[in-house]
Amino acid sequence: MRRWRFSKGHGTQNDFVVLLDRDNTLQPTVEDVRWLCDRRAGIGGDGLLRAVLARHVPEWDGDPSVWFMDYRNADGSVAQMCGNGVRVFVRYLLDEGLATGPEVPVATRAGLRPATVLPDGRIRVGMGQVAVGAGSVRVTTADGAAFDATPADVGNPHAVALTTGIEALDLTHAPRWEPADAFPEGVNLEFVEPRGERHVAMRVFERGVGETRSCGTGTVAVAAAARERLGGGDGVWTVDVPGGRVEVELSGDEATLTGPAVLVAHGEVTLPGH
Secondary structure (H helix, E strand, O other), X not given: OOEEEEEEEEEOOEEEEEEEOOOOOOOOOHHHHHHHHOOOOOOOOOEEEEEEEHHXXXXXXXXOOOEEEEEEEOOOOEOOOOHHHHHHHHHHHHHOOOOOOOXXXXXXXXXEEXXXXXXXXXXXXXXXXXXXXXXXXXXXXXXXXXXXXXXXXXXXXXXXXXXXXXXXXOOOOOOEEEOHHHOOOOOEEEEEXXXXXXXXXXXXXXOOOEEEOOOHHHHHHHHXXXXXXXXXXXXXXXXXXXXXXXXXXXXXXXXXXXXXOEEEEEEEEEOOOO
């Protein structure tokens, strides 16, 4: 019988199960992740954040003493990066006495992400480079609405469609994109509505999850694509998501993401099987 200690947290209602696995001994399987993230059978979450000392992660070639955020989508698939997840991860490290702050570096599959706890309690994360691609892909939602979407990369792939009336879109099923081979490993799809100067609202369908209340890397992709398509230049972009509001600061091709992170529960879970 496997009993694991866990915490549960969210950043703008993008929620995660958090596990401490200091020496990389738990090794959750795809089935374990799916069960933990199941909102009826398990704990429930958009993904799993596993805290591992970086020296135990073979693919990490940076500072071995930092904490590595092993992020898995709710379907068990591995993801390179999660902007809201990093903030929750930092909050967890601080609350558990595993980091001191206010500066907390986090190792991810997309590289080192420096985080800073601000005086108001929000957490700012250096998201690294964001690249807006040339051209567009055609994205069609389940209700037949079709959009030209701008590719963007924030260490993971995104496609950003600027439109209006995003509340009415049917995101209960995965939208499709053309050409289909544009994103061979899947893509996060954002639907964005301008709200004012450097201010947009978005909904998102995340690969491996479905529609979520927020997506941190998605808000960065959205701000960069909106700057490219709408103008507005560098500076702080306000991005409203169904779960709240974040701020994305763009400076050239570099971005930071600032928003809340809250832990809501701690406990012990008994995994099925074995």
